Amino acid sequence: GGKSLPGQDEAKIATSVEKYPHSNALGECVPAWLAFDRKVLRFYAYFQEAVHEKREEQYRIRKCNIYFYLEDDTIHVSEPKYANSGIPQGTLIRRHRIPKSSSNKSQHYTISDLNVDKEVTFYGRTFKIVGCDHFTREFLTNIKLLSRLKPTRPYVKNTALKQFLENDRRVLRFYCVWDDTNTVFGDVRHMVVHYYLSDDTVDIHESIPSNSGRPPNSMFLRRCRLPKHATPGTSSLSPTIPDAYYSDKDFTLGAVLHLNGRPFVICDCDEFTKEYYREKYGLETFDPVRPEDYEETPIEDPVEELAKQTRVWSMVPDTASHPVHEVTKKAFQKTYDGLFLRYLAVLKTSKQVDCDRKFVISLYLADDSVSVFEPHQRNTGIKGGKFLEKNRVKKPDGVSFYESADFYIGAELTFHSHVFIIKSADEYALVFMSQHPNEFPNHNKH
Template identity: 40%
Template structure:
């Protein structure tokens, strides 16, 4: 088998930084049956496919009318061989091929001087570029691995007006990589065949483990080098009685375990405050919420009637009074009525809604009745809330 080295160029139209690309190939000529095999050597990280370009067979000569194929005399160093409309320039051969041709008195060099293949920056191995990430503290990992600070916390959900829901949380701070994880304790009730009704507390993930920014911002991408450690919540921000902002949710730290208190005393020389009792905190927060709800109702009444706000204990005309606690007269009472859209388009005239109003807290909710072949899914149309007059 004779092996020749060559190259060919191909046009590149899908890139702006190059117009032509040089492809190096090896041409193998088999003396036993005049077959030719063309392959491309692999170049690591060049972005181009390599391997067999033309499988072994007899290649017809370009322009031949009698079916003549390429023979050994058509291939010479410095010449150009036309293989299926692709001109391949032969620039050299291996030692065995040179010795074989010289022993058989076959012309090796072409009258033309062989030209080396042009240099192509895209035909050489390219350097692998990787994004620069922040350096991970190996010393911190080796010293603080499996050291976790544990805090008790609470988050008050006030998204629904007139309703306060407290979520007991467990904040875990991993000293190995300064990440934060928050678990929520929920109480589930079930029926045991032997014990009867039972309740069990289990923890669900409130926030996955990761770094939490002190001031969250909506960003699609950011360079990790632009943010420093001071931009994230650290162990210095977690103390009983302190408040942290977890993506817009104010979380109050209420207590810490004994190991966490010992860590702060050994590392910072700080003796933590006593734990905050949730019963006292909820009672105080409930009083402030009741005052805020009453003030909001009074303000709405004054704005809607365009008069002075009504005295305490009275109700403005047409304005529901928001009660912090259900009264005996309205407790458990729900008013319902059916609605349709006013001045609706023809496609919306068949839609039906159910309005649910609870006088105890002034909450109003709207549901859409599901109907077949209307194009509307139905279901919840408006969450329960206190709706001011337009």
């Protein structure tokens, strides 16, 4: 209110009050500082800061929050503090009315100038607004500024790098049949198809039986992306074409896949593949498909079969005291290939330097082999790392080996003259020992 002083610019200064809704309960006579007391809009933004001291980077992105106070159009900008960032953080611009960089120096920023997907310049520094909180979004909707809430650039939901990091070394295995009896000297050929979840590639190996007259090379198709409708001699398709290549949803039991012009019938899959389809697609039944023209014998992977035989004979500790057939029978009863239990242990010693050392003992259930790892601890003077390579360890008597029954909380284990005391175990190991009392009879006693 009042009249302007001599020489003062009489241009009207725009404020945010013109955009605020007027309530019948409050009336237009209620000032803004009372109607919107302690109401603050928060916008999420960032700005680029030039880097001159390093050649590796030209600029860095710094996140910040812009706070707009409805009561008096004041603004303050702050940057969240991150530990060990090496950059002074905190308040970037203190709370006050920020003037616009225009010919009218008396005009300041109002609510109409702040919105998602807009850029504002405060004292020569440009801020890009990328979002806001829930209260701010509701308030902008009520004052009819929702049309300016343009969505930001959408991010790709599943990039190649994300897919690789989440599914690296995860492979689906399918047992397929290719009926090649229509060709000269053709027969029914069994194939093993591997589908790599990390990059949606496929390779095919043939299960070649003994004395079949075929070359021993089992590689039928090298690892590559497999097009659906391509025939031999055609060029590769573009990865941008939707559904141009086979994906995991196309591999179902009983499905016929046309792999380079050859029909492959999916007959079965391994346990990991079944569990994958249970979790992702909710499938429950996995009945093997056995067409009438194909053999009834299940398809075995020669590599896996050879690995099983190798594990069996490698687990024979002493043929003089353990007959071969007993050890073989016991080895085949071990159905926990790939499973291991972890225990936290300490050294039983009188040396002060070794009293605080901690070790992680891993017990591999397939062959009762043991490995010991020492985690790194700060300010101990000990580097840590691998303490004992994975192998079967003999007991102090030098005759028998440690087995799963010897591992329980409180047990004392002697590995090559080092005495370890098991103090605890992880949650998986505790549950597993409780569910298998025959193999861990001492678990519930201690």
